[in-house]
Amino acid sequence: MLDLINDWSALPLQLIGLGIAIWQIRKAFAEASAARAAAERAEQAAKNTQVSLMRNHLLILIPQLQRAESDIEWAIGRADPDSIIHHLGVWRWQASQLKGMAGAAIRRDPGLETSIDDSLDAAALAKVALQNHSGDVAKKTRGVQLSIAAVTKRIGELAAQISADGRGHTPDAAALEALAEVRRGFRDDDRSI
Numbered sequence: 001m002l003d004l005i006n007d008w009s010a011l012p013l014q015l016i017g018l019g020i021a022i023w024q025i026r027k028a029f030a031e032a033s034a035a036r037a038a039a040e041r042a043e044q045a046a047k048n049t050q051v052s053l054m055r056n057h058l059l060i061l062i063p064q065l066q067r068a069e070s071d072i073e074w075a076i077g078r079a080d081p082d083s084i085i086h087h088l089g090v091w092r093w094q095a096s097q098l099k100g101m102a103g104a105a106i107r108r109d110p111g112l113e114t115s116i117d118d119s120l121d122a123a124a125l126a127k128v129a130l131q132n133h134s135g136d137v138a139k140k141t142r143g144v145q146l147s148i149a150a151v152t153k154r155i156g157e158l159a160a161q162i163s164a165d166g167r168g169h170t171p172d173a174a175a176l177e178a179l180a181e182v183r184r185g186f187r188d189d190d191r192s193i
Helices: 002-078 081-101 103-108 110-130 137-164 171-182
Strands: none
Touching: 002 081, 002 137, 081 110, 081 137, 110 137
């Protein structure tokens, strides 16, 4: 009989313990849900920051490529093979960076990738041709001038699209977000500044 009384008298304490355990489980679940939501918000904020950084890098790089084109034309006008070779090297470096960074933009405009590749090839060929220092500089550089002009035309359009997308709410932002995912860990190089 005493055992029966002990069993029944412990029941309220057991029910209270069960209630506390259920309450703690619900509290832990709510905290885990809140932590998951906070992690998702932090991940989205990091993505938005990455998109913004990539957009800024592209907006810095594009005018540098246009400046490199001007420098090449200036050196050609002076018929200075050494300066042309130097500026073609700058062009190749910066155009390669653009190609690496602009993956999403290239997917929207496959002609941009072709134009960049053509300009890189033409610049390499012109550099080799100019090593000789004899012959008509204008003839040796005509192909590279045309291919560089094709790239700068397209990147001018790209710059306008990126600039118009300042808040990140247009389809261009989605493309740049995809670009950011592809190029995570991009390290800025002093020569591209």
